[in-house]
Amino acid sequence: MIIATWNVNSVRARLDRLRAWLQRRRPDVVCLQELKVADEAFPADPLRELGYHSVVHGQKTYNGVAILSRTGPRDVHRGLEDDDPQARLIAARVGEVRVVSVYVPNGESAGSEKYAYKLAWMERLRGWLRRRCSPDEPLVLCGDFNVAPDDRDVAFPDLWADSVLCRPDVREALAGILAWGLEDVVRRHHPEGGIYSWWDYRMLAFPRNNGLRIDHVFATRVLAGRSTSAEVDRDERRGDKPSDHAPVIVTFRED
């Protein structure tokens, strides 16, 4: 079973690329973030033509998350329980696996209102997991977390040390989420680091490989132990009209 996560930075702007990538890689489950589209305008039909069901928690202009799956999703849940006005979480069961797709707030700059919202949102996500899920069930928490877990996940750590993607408090918040009972599956397969999922559009960041790993596939122990590989599909950051994020792809063995 192949599970992927991809911040597409507008699903409509990325539709041709997304469709070509789905046909090429044939993942079983895809968590999408930053749809930038309302539910009614989500391009479900062109994805259904390729054999994918969609469950969507959309929002006009900003945010928006979805789960695509080749088998029918069940038990769909949208948003945090405290009625977050921003569409940043969707969950569904696909087969035996509970799949959660999240888009953690960026945080803009340290000390800003948005930064406080980011930290609070991560704490609320931890509470959501504690209340609604079990670390003993097969579960993947995927998405754009806007946090590089440690300096192995940053090409130029000194440049990024004070950024909202790397500051100690957001790293601690991320560690708190993992401590609920999740394992970083890319780290499991590549503990040496040097794998990135996001490169700024500006300043030739991609050609210079000034990247950070901020998109993650986290799995409960029972599922992480069944993972056989994990990779970032860097090819999706190349060519015409790429997202600034590349997909993260994990393969799980069936038990």
Add this chain to the structure above:
DNA sequence: ATGGCATAATTGTTATGA
């Protein structure tokens, strides 16, 4: 210290991202 670039809302400019 700031901008670089991209997207969606609109049609010239702003908000947001990371």
